[in-house]
Amino acid sequence: MDRRRFLLRAGKAGLGVAAIGALGWWAHDGQGPSANIGQAEGVKLPSFAVKGTEKRLAVIKSSHRVPALRAGLEALGGIGAFVGAGHKVVIKVNAAFATPPALGATSNPELVAELVRLCLKVGARQVVVTDNPINDPASCFELSGIGPAARAAGAEVVLPHPGAFRPYTLPGGRLIKDWPLMYGPLAGADRLIGLAPVKDHHRSQASVTMKNWYGLLGGRRNVFHQDINGIISELGRMVAPSLVIADGVATLAHNGPTGGSLEDLRPTDTLILGTDQVAVDSVAVGLLGLKPAQVAWLGLAAQAGVGTTDYESLNPTKVELG
Amino acid sequence: MRIVTTRRISQGFFLALFLWFCVVATVGERLWQLRGWPINWFLELDPLTGLTSLLASGSLYAGLWWGAAVLALTLLVGRFFCGWVCPFGAMHQFVGWLGARSKPLKERVQRNAPHPAQQIKYFLLAFFLGAAMSDLAARLALGQVAASLAGALALGLVLLATRQGQGGRAYALAVGLVLAVWVAWSLLAPHGGAWLLAGLLDPIPLVTRSVNLVLLPLVDAPARVAWPVPRFYQGAGLIAAVFLAALLLNLWRPRFFCRFVCPTGALLGLVGRHALWRVGKKRARCGACLSCDGACSGAARPAGRLRPAECVLCLNCLDGCPENDITFAVKPSAGGEAAPDLSRRRVLTGLGLGLVTPPILSLSGVLGPGWNPALIRPPGSLPEDEFLRRCLRCGQCMRVCPTGVLQPAGPSFGLEALWTPVLNMTIGTSGCQPRCTACSHVCPSAAIRPITLDEKLGNGEYAAQGPIRLGSAFLDRGRCLPWAMDRPCIVCQENCPVSPKAIFTRVAWETVLGGLIAGPSSGNELAVSGKALKPAALASGDYYLQSGAERARIVANGAHSLGLTHGTDWRTPAPGTPLSVAVRLQRPYVDPARCTGCGICQHECPVSGKRAIRVSAENATRERSHSLLLKGAGPG
Structure with missing residues (x-):
């Protein structure tokens, strides 16, 4: 009887010894942590450009945004040329600041809503409206009117949250290296449309559709302001959008990019749409009284092959809606 | 239905309602957002909140009159608030039940025996009342009738509550002496102030703060109902330590906090000890099974001489008596009643300590030359002296703040400011959003008075006085990229939300x-x-x-x-x-005449640790003596 008990106990003890040993073996790490501990795997950003729509540009003169958007898309071949049935469409708005729409520091909510409706009308499966704003994200989307307008039009509004960011490296890039990119809303997207107001910017002279991609970056992205022209041109290289739209119906001509007063706005009655971001922004800086050659980031982006500052060479469709 | 089941349903209902109010305190119009939910109702029900606020500030703001209703009802039925309504009490009751459920009767009777430490709560009550009425005599001289009446009520309550008996003359002498010294001193002393320190341990502010700033951020991080991004509160550990200690001590003594600490319970006990209806035995002699003592939440000894001031009206005694010998009636208990275990000397000591505490803390000059420029208060905050007379430290402003820029002040800001709101420009999602006035509208005691957007921005009828300034931004040229490192930047200028911008630049060329x-x-x-x-x-x-x-x-x-x-x-x-x-280089400069101190520049500054542009409280609108610029001088 004693022997049996002993064997039983010895067996249990042996199991314990084996279990502890196995756990130690399994958990053992002979190397120690590497230098790049805690880094998630990087993502790649596909091109969202639609084949056959290259070098399209339309400049619509109008003081009304919604008819201008319709006319502009018509001039580019219709929304159907860019968005098709079953597509997931991401609209990257500029919701940087928690200011009301009338102050023009953020994408116009009516314009956002109309674009959402048009995408859904041609059969888009899902439309996501997103940005990683500068001010408090929830306040930005609510106060700018973009959140309520986009939701009412049937879009999903995605705010930045820690899980949405993944490290990204721009191939051949100098600044965007292993940097947090707001990849969450872009995952599985078929189309990406940029929609930004035309704004004065003291450091870079102008903020339009290329600068708008800044809102896809996370982390302490403001360090890039040391080389603002370099980062804007890299943002242009990073994103190959399906379409970009610059809203210069009213231009934030002073005190940008925040504005804050109606007196900072100037009516310029222009909506610019195109597939060449450099060309669209080159038209847009004209609304601020600048020539493309004066704006360093346009030159750098053109040099890098993102597009052309000589927008007339694209034979833009010009429409006056009166 | 058994009466204790009814009580448990009531406790569960009010606890759930309380937690619901914590969850919905998010700015928004959806059902689970702020809309019109009365999220301050529990704070308003707490009579100590109202009483100390009335004593210190001379007014009973908005819904704080609910506390008077609770006091009045307590006069009729005793501490119903503690046993049936208080959400913190419900938590204590539950944890205490967990700790006692497997204990034999003998041990439970032992744990529920009256303990001398139960008088600590009366001491604390006297202390907090004293701190809130420190300069009441001066206010009396200024003709502040409401505060004076409240003071008389509070004093009378505390003094009458102390045990009667021998030495009446010596007692009167001692009281008279204390009062005379107090009146003379508060009229003469240069260091004024009467502060609402009660919020440190007042149960409803304590539980509101703990749920808002500790519990909710923990459980909401994955759920993202209350906030779209994870929320941070500096010093949450200390708030949690107090909360967890209060909860876990129930395992040692049921309703530990209620019995030994709770100053609101002490107040309600004093008011309700002669309540019209009360718990009591029908017969002086019963079977002496002690099952009532074993079940008594408040350690009020129902089997012997009952202590009505300690009875939290849980009615466990009534429910559990095998002889059905306990009742809730207009007669005193047949077993006799005992006054609360109060030593007159200790209560007077508490009161005296309370009276001298604000003047002593004022010696560090917090209201004068030692004011702390890091103490940046939310927009609409009263001047610091008035602010400390009203702030309950409940954390509602920090909960509702959409950016999380509002933070509980830590111990480094001094005991008088502990857990009051202070702006930390780097921990939230942004600085103070210019077009937000949420904190001023949720503040239950108007320490942050309600302001309109026009007033905050200096628009419309407020155009002449300009926007509300929280302070001013200052550049640290030794850390600023264009100033110290020959690198272009001006992120601060870009993000300044004021029009025209309060941050301007001058061009400099550096070889x-x-x-x-x-x-x-x-x-x-x-x-x-x-x-x-x-x-x-x-x-x-x-x-x-x-x-x-x-x-x-x-x-x-x-x-x-x-x-x-x-x-x-x-x-x-x-x-x-x-x-x-x-x-x-475009080098940034701050124009303090335009700067509102919102802190957005500081939040965005790429110098990620100690920022190169930082807001401090100089030039804040609420303190005229801290203004920076001369009016009408200079080119602006």
Whole structure:
């Protein structure tokens, strides 16, 4: 009887010894942590450009945004040329600041809503409206009117949250290296449309559709302001959008990019749409009284092959809606 | 239905309602958002909140009159609030039940025996009342009737509550002496102030703060109902430590906090000890099974001489008596009643300590020359003295703040400011959003008075007085990139939300590279020698080639060549001309006349640790003596 008990106990003890040993073996790490501990795997950003729509540009003169958007898309071949049935469409708005729409520091909510409706009308499966704003994200989307307008039009509004960011490296890039990119809303997207107001910017002279991609970056992205022209041109290289739209119906001509007063706005009655971001922004800086050659980031982006500052060479469709 | 089941349903209902109010305190119109939910109702019900606020500030703001209703009802039925309504009490009751459920009757009777430490709560009550009425005599002299009446009520309550008996004359003498010294001193003393310190341990502010700033951020991080991004509160550990200690001590003594600490319970006990209806035995002699003592939440000893002030009306005794010998009636208990275990001396000591505490804490000069410029208060905050008379430290403002810029002040801000709201520009999602007034509208005691957007922004009828300033931004030129490191930046200027901007720039040229010599040129290309350049490093658009007093912008560069753009006044330098490279810097300056102290610049500053531009409380609107600029002087 004693022997049996002993064997039983010895067996249990042996199991314990084996279990502890196995756990130690399994958990053992002979190397120690590497230098790049805690880094998630990087993502790649596909091109969202639609084949056959290259070098399209339309400049619509109008003081009304919604008819201008319709006319502009018509001039580019219709929304159907860019968005098709079953597509997931991401609209990257500029919701940087928690200011009301009338102050023009953020994408116009009516314009956002109309674009959402048009995408859904041609059969888009899902439309996501997103940005990683500068001010408090929830306040930005609510106060700018973009959140309520986009939701009412049937879009999903995605705010930045820690899980949405993944490290990204721009191939051949100098600044965007292993940097947090707001990849969450872009995952599985078929189309990406940029929609930004035309704004004065003291450091870079102008903020339009290329600068708008800044809102896809996370982390302490403001360090890039040391080389603002370099980062804007890299943002242009990073994103190959399906379409970009610059809203210069009213231009934030002073005190940008925040504005804050109606007196900072100037009516310029222009909506610019195109597939060449450099060309669209080159038209847009004209609304601020600048020539493309004066704006360093346009030159750098053109040099890098993102597009052309000589927008007339694209034979833009010009429409006056009166 | 059993009466204790009814009580448990009531406790569960009010606890759930309380937690619901914590969850919905998010700005928004959806059902689970703020809309019109009365999220301050529990704070308002707490009579100590109202009483101390009335004593210290002289007014009973908005819904704080609910506390009077609770006091009145307590006069009729005793501490119903503790046993049936208080959400913190419900938590204690539950944890206490967990700890006692498997204990034998003998041990439970032992744990529920009256303990001398139960008088600590009366001491604390006296202390907090004292601190809130420290300068009441001065206010009385100023004719503040409401506060004076409340003071008389509080004093009378505390003094009458102390045990009657021998030495009445000596007692009256002692009281008279204390009062005389107090009146004389508060009229003469240079260090005024009467502060609402009660919020440190007042149960409803304590539980509100703990749920809002500790529990909710923990459980909401994955759920993202209350906030879209994870929320941080500095010093949450200390708040949690108090909360967890209060909860876990129930395992040692049921309703530990209620029995030994709760100053609101003490107040309700004093008011309700002669309640019209009360718990009591029907017969003086019963079977003495002690099952009532074993079940008594408040350690009120129902089997013996009952202590009505300790009875929290849980009615466990009534429910559990095998002889059905306990009742809730208009008669005193047949077993006799005992006054609360109060020593007159201790209560007077508490009161006296309370009275001297604000003046003692004021000695560090917090309201005068020792004021702390890091104490940036939310927009609409009253001047610091008035603020400390009203702030309950409940954390509602910090809960509702959409950016999380509002934070509980830690111990470094002093005991008087502990857990009051202070702006921390780096921990939230932004600075104080210019078009938000949420905190001023949820503040239950108007320490942050309600303001309109027009008042905050200085629009409309407020145009003449200008916007509400929380402080002013100051540049730290030793940390600022364009000031100290020859790097362009001006993120602060870009993000300044004021129009015209409160941050402006002046252009400066700094030579960053010398010793270059001009070579041959062709068009806009210029060959240079003397030094090898790092290809493309000067092509960012911020660097310029200098030749004498003239400059041309560098748009491309190789190791020995530069691509330039230039105006008409640039003359291509002849070969052999000495050249240098300069960086064009826009250096930021703050205009304190425009700066509102919102802190958005500080939040965005790329110097990620200690920022190169920081807000401090100088020039805040709420303290005229801290203003910075002379009116009507200077070019602005």
